[in-house]
Amino acid sequence: MGFKIRDIKLEDVQTMMKWGKFTDPRYLHFNFPYTEPSDFKIWYQYKVDALGVKAFGAFVDELLIGFVTFKKINYLFNRAELGVIFDMNYVSKGYGYLTIVEVLKRVKFRKVYLYVSTYNNRAYKAYVKLGFKASKIEYKLFENQDIINDIDDGDEDFLKKNGKLYGKYVKMEKYL
Numbered sequence: 363m364g365f366k367i368r369d370i371k372l373e374d375v376q377t378m379m380k381w382g383k384f385t386d387p388r389y390l391h392f393n394f395p396y397t398e399p400s401d402f403k404i405w406y407q408y409k410v411d412a413l414g415v416k417a418f419g420a421f422v423d424e425l426l427i428g429f430v431t432f433k434k435i436n437y438l439f440n441r442a443e444l445g446v447i448f449d450m451n452y453v454s455k456g457y458g459y460l461t462i463v464e465v466l467k468r469v470k471f472r473k474v475y476l477y478v479s480t481y482n483n484r485a486y487k488a489y490v491k492l493g494f495k496a497s498k499i500e501y502k503l504f505e506n507q508d509i510i511n512d513i514d515d516g517d518e519d520f521l522k523k524n525g526k527l528y529g530k531y532v533k534m535e536k537y538l
Contacts, residue, residue: 365457367464370410370419374426375402382450387513388481391506392447416469420448420461427452430465432474440472446485459488466492471538477502477531481519486532494534501528 378394396405410417414435420428428448435442448458466474476494478485501521510527513520521528 372406377426384450387509418465444474444476475535480530494536496532497535498533504529
């Protein structure tokens with residue numbers, strides 16, 4: 363299998379419709395929800411072509427299997443926030459790790475940070491292996507509010523407050 367990192371092209375986005383679907387409610391927001399070409403273009407403009415964003419695609423035999431984005435790029439302080447999304451069928455196979463290793467070689471940031479959910483132990487361990495250090499824990503508004511009723515009130519990875527669902531995240535940082 364030919365693995366490589368390259369820029370994402372608009373025509374690559376449609377392949378994300380065929381990605382495997384996460385069924386665990388905590389991961390549903392990682393599923394690609396679009397089916398129309400007009401939606402692909404909007405996604406592309408927001409995730410790949412926007413100001414203050416840099417994206418890299420991970421490809422196996424020219425098939426887009428995941429992507430890494432740098433968002434909230436701050437050129438004054440030379441830092442950015444890292445985001446990682448992969449097709450469920452390619453999770454836990456080392457592609458995320460390889461992708462991050464490669465893209466960190468390509469960027470010129472002094473510092474990269476990310477937020478990982480406290481329930482996502484697999485990702486947390488990968489980030490530690492990549493040299494990221496935990497700097498703090500915080501609750502942030504959870505991206506998928508539709509799962510609020512699927513989360514037990516005693517779940518330590520979530521907080522329900524004023525009808526909203528907040529996820530518990532570890533902020534991790536790496537100096538390059």
